[in-house]
Amino acid sequence: QVQLVESGGGLVQAGGSLRLSCAASGRTFSSYAMAWFRQAPGKEREFVATISRNGGYKYYGDSVKGRFTISRDNAKNTVYLQMNSLKPEDTAVYYCAARDQIGSSYYIQGYKYWGQGTQVTVSS
Helix, strand or coil: CEEEEEECCEEEECCCCEEEEEEEEECCHHHCEEEEEEECCCCCCEEEEEECCCCCCEEECCCCCCCEEEEEECCCCEEEEEECCCCHHHCEEEEEEEECCCCCCCCHHHCCEECCCEEEEEEC
């Protein structure tokens, strides 16, 4: 079992930056592949980025490639999402998720544990 708590969301102007954090507690953090998803009002939850257990593999959704960076610090039990060049269409609730199965996943069904989410709003 792992508990996830996101932080760092807020209101930012287009072109600005934010860094989201997701703090994990419970079982060994390095046992989990981690990911960020987001959900905008009236839309389905969307894959944003994933990172492997040791941080050696990262993969991004097409809409954020080149602008967002996922990273993790296993000593601090934390995963991060650095978001640059933000656009109004990045406005959403951002969720952190953990996966305890082997390999990576880009789908909601691949993740067993979820945080409560943090709101990111990008104004034009």
